[in-house]
Amino acid sequence: MNMKLKFEYKITLAYLVLGSLWILFSDKVLYHFIPDGIKLTALQTYKGWFYVITTAVLFFYFIKHHLNKNRTASFELKNKTEEYYTLYEEYKSQAENLNIAKEKVEESLQQFKLLIENAPIPIFIQTDECFAYVNKALCSLYGAENENELIHTVVLDRIHPDYKDFVRERISTLNKQQLIAPKIEYRHLKLDDTEIDVEVMAVPFKYHDKNGALVFIRDITSIKQYIKEIEEKNYFIQKVLDNLPIGIALHKFNEGTATYLNKKFEEIYGWPAKELRDIKTFFEKVYPDEDYRSKITSIIMKDIESGKAENMHWENIEITQKSGDKRIINAVNIPLTEQNTMVSTVMDITTQNLFEKELIVAKEKSEESNRLKTAFLNNISHEFRTPLNGMLGFLDLALNENLDHEKKREYYQIIKESSTQFLNILTDVVEISEIQSKIDNTKITTCNLNEIISNVINEKRTQLNKKNIELRLELDCKEEELLIQTDYHKLERSLMHVLDNAIKFTHEGNIRFNCKRDKHEVEISVTDNGIGISAEEQTRIFEPFRQIEFGETRNYGGNGIGLSLVKFNIERLGGKVSLESESGKGTKVVLRIPANNLSPDSFPKKEKAMSNINWKNKTILIVEDDWVNYQFLNEVVSDLGAKTLYAKNGLEAIDLCKGSENIDLVLMDIKMPEMNGYEATKRIKEIRPDLIVIAQSAYALQNEINQYKDVFKSYITKPINSETLIEQLKLHLAD
Template sequence: MTMQNQTKSELYKSLVLNSGDAMFLFDQKGKIVEANNSACTGLNYKKEDLLNLSVPDINPEFQSPDVIADFFRKLVIEKYVKLFSKHQRKDGHVFPVEMSLSLLEENGEHLVLGIARDITEHEEDKANLFSYIDTLEKIHHILEQAKDIEEMLTDVLNLLQEVFESDRTFLISSQELNDQYKIRPFEIVRKQTQRIFTNQNEGNALTHSQEIHDKIKANKLEVFLSSNFEENSSNNVYSELITPMLNIGVNPYFLGIHQCSYDRKWTELEQKLLLDVSRRLSDAIVRLFNDHTLQQSEEKYKTLYDHAPLGYHSLDTNGDFVDVNNTWLNLLGYDKEEVIGKNYGDFLHPDYRDNFVKNFPTLKSRGYVQNVHFKLRHKNGNYIYISLEGCTGCHPDGSFKQTYCVIQDISARIKAEEELKESETRFKNLVQSVPVPLGLLDSKTLEIKYINNRFVEKFGYTIEEIPTIERWNELVYPDLEYREWVVNNWKNALEYCIKYNTDIPTDIYKIKCKNGDYKEMSVSGIVLGEDFLINFADVTEQKEYERKLKLALEKAEENEKLKTAFLANMSHEIRTPMNGIMGFADLLQTPQLSGEKHQRYVDLIMKSGDRMLSTINDIIEVSKIETKQITPIYHETNINEIIKYYYSFFLPEADIKGIILNYKFGLSSSEALILLDKSMLDSILTNLIKNAIKYTNSGMIDFGYTKNEDELEFYVKDSGIGIPEEQQKIIFERFRQVELESTKTIEGSGLGLSIAKAYTELLGGKIWMESEEGVGSQFYFTIPYRLMEK
């Protein structure tokens, strides 16, 4: 071996032995012949002790020599295998690992290079998330089936006590709820735990409730953590997690978890779970006591699933589809009707169907599955590689209900891995083709001594283009301010590494590639004598996914708030006129009621009835639009007569407010006979003119239309209060009203403009507006100009 080759060999060996991942070499009998520092540290063995062991000593899943022999035979064919397994430390602790196995040949002897990564934290995070989703699914089932308030509260509090493993779960109701809904303080307590409400007098219980209310109100908290903990004391030691439930009444009531005997630390996921449960429980209480007619038509998290960046599907006990989201459908090209009710095996590549039949019962009994790879058939006939992870949901009795799984397309990754396998024939090529970019930096001269092929592939730079770290910084961090931060941050990391003789701490950097693309990279490194081995992990997709997930969660929370506001508004819009009708109807029964009062009461009842009818009609129209139960029905109609009619209809209302009402035709009577859906046009004009009168206190309102080529452009212009610029973008969204101090007493469901927008688009037109606050508003919409065929 030449001196140069010997130096390179020592360099490759140093790279492997000092890698951040655990690496092993073992022979065909499973005997460990080499291991790097990370492997020894991860398994808590000295190197000389580890080299006296075999694979079965550290991997409980490889106890049989036949298993090792099978892997050798598979590696002879495929050269590279990736799998999930378990390792066992010296103290007996077993932990999950991700393994990459490659076959090497040195001096005619076959060896296996194993690279292992500890994924314990990843598994725990997924388990917590699946538990979170499963709990919400069980809560949803309880609330959906509930008919009795106390039975519902008992089931919810029992479930929370089981999930949180707490001493006590409770609900503290306000005095208003006690009076109106008869909801008393309610709690579930373990037998050995003191009952706060039932064993203490009512005064103490009310004091406890008032203290919580005052603290949450003063600090505007969504979740409140309360504790009383004294060292070496067994009295009055507790920790509470409490959230206000604000959907009912003026004063809130509270849902809480109580832990006795120690100061419990509540995680962010536990806090969010309690907050989510409290919101859903409040909605269920509203549903039970008011018996409103609006029913929930979608399952929890439906919006999140439909707009999530990952495909989602759910299978029943037979393996048939019960739900898929839009991302799943877009990925595979199907319509929902082509999937729901079909068996999962019908969409699998023939090579994977038997595996599904064999392993699906295992999934149902095991309760989860992770990182399973297979092929699904696209509607166009092609097959794509899929990675799947998921869990199962159960009925309240514990029996299997359905699966909850997410999938992502890994075709590009599989293709890249297959290409990598073909090039991994020798040890040198293995190091050169490590699946993460690597660079070797001289800590004294800051010269970049080595980069691997993956580095060049990822960033596009050759070592000739980046001879020093200064040149690298200039190219990949073009922004001077950001570059200064990176240099200082890296300098501090190196100083810390040298001072404490440890690895270079991991950090995220935004790096510009040679082709101009930016990638977010997780950068870390280890000390190799006087050099630093720097490795890069691409987290661009992960960070983008996190940003998309955050946006999806924000959208889901916004929809939840809009729904809550809408329900409150509908409750007000229905109950207010109903109270008027009931009240004045009762007054009509007063003996010797004068004729004048009798007529005035009748007029007020009619006005309240009209208001309630308008609200109900809006709800019905929105429901029809939402469920696509309405389509245009075209008839020959004279639009000039429609304009005249609405002038006559709204003129008395305008006169009462002192508003001048004008109208204008755009066509002659003969030209005004066109084909359209008159009821839709009526609804659009009614909503726009009614809004103009509602929000105009003086001045004039003009409405009419003009003809522009093949379409008619209608307009409604007013000199009213106008619309603030920040609200103009959302004015056509459902449940929105102009939010000004001067409009707080104006009635309305907030659905009119969204109905007008939907009908305009169904007619093949568009709608828009212009407005200036304090000056007035102009609303425009178009419809196609269709003449009757002769």
């Protein structure tokens, strides 16, 4: 429409312009060239045709140009129209395809969303370091009931503090570089702050026009725990294998190199693992002697090639360690055919071999000891019965009313000596029992050697006189040198046994009893010229129950434990015992004990006799469940004029002490019915703290005395000597 109007305006304008110019200037132009008016008039017709032809030519040109232009435009329009139609068709097709694609995309997006939403692995989208989207699995992982508990919360809040800085840097790098963040393991926190191990991978992701990341999480807590358990089990197995008492090595059947050696395997063979792995090198190192190696290798390979597990064990094989030490081993191979593996085990039996040898020796010694004990028991029965026979036999004789006074006195003396002999035997048995029970009852006090030696000699004076043996006492000590610190009882008993043996095995001649000391020790020796001891017997004479003769034809008495007690007692005192003897010529026994420099003032002064005590004013409570023992105590105390009270158990003793303020002293037995003396004494001390209580008990072992003595003023052991009892009463009942 616009194009048509423009053409019409152009034609009209051209006509008007040409017409106007022709009317205005045609005559003037012609008149300029042809001034003659008649000619001009004659030319008016030609002037009109000129105008018509000129305008026609111009119109033709304009119209033709216009038509050509229109034709070109129409052609172009047609072409454009066809092109546009084609484009339209394509657009239409594309639009249809686009709609289909859009529908598919929307369907895919919906499916993708459903897939993400219901994916079994936790997934979330992060923007601005916050949760922008979370799926159900992530909610479940963090313990959220719904997505609203997580959306818009800070991602770093769910990261363990140990990893926050690292994750913050990781998020920043991903947002800047837009690169996939590789898988990595670290620890997250649930909403309740429970820790979980996770594996995380993140890819750059634009969400609602914001740069962020699509994050995939895998909960590996159970895997980590499983791995940890496996590692712990492997560690446990490795620890067990490394600490087994046997060596273990593994190698394939078709290979000559060990795949595993435990520590014990290296330790037993005494070579580094690298020098033991190759089988050939192993044999060369462990069996350096070529002949022995050839022999052992032949035996082992023959047994292995048999394929029979029962053949693959070898005992008492000698190996050589790198240090050159020799060891004895037992080896066993276990073929695991299905695993193509041979298990080699080895056990070091060197110590076991030595132990077995020692065990054989110990067995022989034990058998010898049992034989000695049997002989001892047989002998001790005889040793007990001998003094008992003297006691009971002469007691019957002494009860004869027609017997004169002198005879009775003689019999009573025999009864006393037999009783002492019986008590000594019993004491020896108790002491050897203490030794075997490893009871140490050593009690160090200040002692006078002269007094101990005198007591020993006086005790044995009767035996010396009966055998007409001269005793030569040689004290090469000054008076102050006779004071030492030692256990009075142990030293006295040791000297008693040594002198007793000298008297027993000496038929005639003399015995020299020598005592000397230097700055450090006291040496006491007893030398006899008796039967002596053979060299063989000297090595065993100090063993318990050992005697130089056995059987029913023995010439000498004794129980066989005297010298073993001497050795034990002297060694407990820090000393030594030695013996020199020659068969048929005599024996010398030497005791050496530590000496201490003490002055005579160190020795405790003896109490003076208290002959002026008025015993009639004293009351003594005797607590004793045995009536005979009570009668003995009552007789001793009554002879001194004291008044006595009697209680047969601890409860009665307590009642008497409550009811009587006149009791001055209590003689308390310990083992009694109802209540023992130890408990009774503790109760009495609560009532009368100052009352003197003296224990009189058959608990005579030192460990027993130590157990009970703390509540008593003094402690007397049964059998009680009347003189000892009177001395204790005098000591504690002084005015």
